[in-house]
Amino acid sequence: MxxxxxxxxxxxxxxxxxxxxxxxxxxxxxxxxxxxxxxxxSLYPMxxxxxxxxx
Amino acid sequence: xxxxxxxxxLFNQYMKGFKITSSPTDNSSFLYGFNFSNTALxxxxxxxxxxxxxxxxxxxxxxxxxxxxxxxxxTINRFVHDNKGSQxxxxxxxxxxxxxxxxxxxxxxxxxxxxxNNVRKLGNNLINKAELIVYVAEPxxxxxxxxxxxxxxxxYKQAGGNLxxxxxxxxxxSSSIDFGQVFGVASIEANRYSNxx
Numbered sequence: 049m050x051x052x053x054x055x056x057x058x059x060x061x062x063x064x065x066x067x068x069x070x071x072x073x074x075x076x077x078x079x080x081x082x083x084x085x086x087x088x089x090s091l092y093p094m095x096x097x098x099x100x101x102x103x
Numbered sequence: 104x105x106x107x108x109x110x111x112x113l114f115n116q117y118m119k120g121f122k123i124t125s126s127p128t129d130n131s132s133f134l135y136g137f138n139f140s141n142t143a144l145x146x147x148x149x150x151x152x153x154x155x156x157x158x159x160x161x162x163x164x165x166x167x168x169x170x171x172x173x174x175x176x177x178t179i180n181r182f183v184h185d186n187k188g189s190q191x192x193x194x195x196x197x198x199x200x201x202x203x204x205x206x207x208x209x210x211x212x213x214x215x216x217x218x219x220n221n222v223r224k225l226g227n228n229l230i231n232k233a234e235l236i237v238y239v240a241e242p243x244x245x246x247x248x249x250x251x252x253x254x255x256x257x258x259y260k261q262a263g264g265n266l267x268x269x270x271x272x273x274x275x276x277s278s279s280i281d282f283g284q285v286f287g288v289a290s291i292e293a294n295r296y297s298n299x300x
Contacts, residue, residue: 049234049235049236049237049255049257050232050233050234050271051233051234051235051257051269051271052230052231052232052233052234052271053269053270053271053274054233054257054259054269054270054271055219055222055230055233056230056233057269057270058219058222058223059222059223059225059226059230062223063262064259065259065260065261066218066219066220066222066223067216067217067218067219067259067260068216068217068218068219068235068257068258068259068269069214069215069216069257069258069259069260069266070207070214070215070216070217070237070255070256070257071207071209071214071255071256071257071258072207072208072209072252072254072255072256073252073253073254073255073256074209074252075209075210075211075256076180076209076210077209078209078252079209079210080209080251080252081206081207081208081209081212081213081251081252082206082207082239082251082252082255083190083204083205083206083207083239083240083241083251084204084205084206084207084215084237084238084239084240085203085204085205085237085238085239085240086201086202086203086204086205087202087217088202088203089202089203089204089238092238092240093238094205094217094235094236094237094238095235095236096217096219096222096233096234096235096236097232097233097234097236098222098225098230098232098233098234099230099231099232099233100225100228100229100230100231101228101229101231102228102229103227103228103229
């Protein structure tokens with residue numbers, strides 16, 4: 049999931065909430081739900097990969 | 104009554120709306136969806152509307168009229184989530200369990216929250232790309248109609264408390280661009296939500 053612009057906004061605006069809420073498209077229309085592996089799962093941890101250039 | 108037929112404003116004041124409900128023919132739970140958006144209609148019927156067919160007394164065929172009223176639809180839903188005895192119930196009681204498994208439900212259910220405060224440590228650098236990678240913890244399609252959704256979204260809480268789509272998604276929505284091409288969809292082979300290469 050590309051969140052590049054959101055991360056830029058977080059860095060630029062210190063007052064912006066740093067909590068990211070994962071939800072489902074068509075939240076009120078489809079009953080589909082998801083179970084995801086957490087950040088500390090031993091095999092499949094969720095990850096945030098950031099590519100940046102040193103300034 | 105004649106005035107109501109001729110004046111949309113008077114009619115809307117008089118007619119508060121219709122309540123559409125459903126009842127199952129057996130004991131199973133189900134959802135039935137309506138799409139009242141104008142985009143859901145075809146080119147011949149580009150506007151949602153209420154049509155009132157008007158006829159005169161039997162035997163008199165001199166007058167036939169159709170009155171059309173624009174409708175302003177409202178959706179009121181009530182969803183009850185029963186998490187008793189589930190893994191989700193345990194995780195909601197002990198959020199540290201979310202380190203291993205985390206849950207996302209539609210209809211106002213559970214949401215996964217990720218705190219990104221640490222990215223602010225990169226403040227002096229130029230961000231080229233940030234990609235969140237999450238793995239599905241069950242085979243797609245194994246749960247029938249409750250299979251994982253094809254598309255996740257991400258929101259953040261605004262100062263007023265409302266949730267808003269992050270800019271990366273907002274751009275796609277405003278431009279009517281297919282999410283999957285640039286944002287990632289559920290990949291059965293890789294069992295994860297990822298961008299299409």
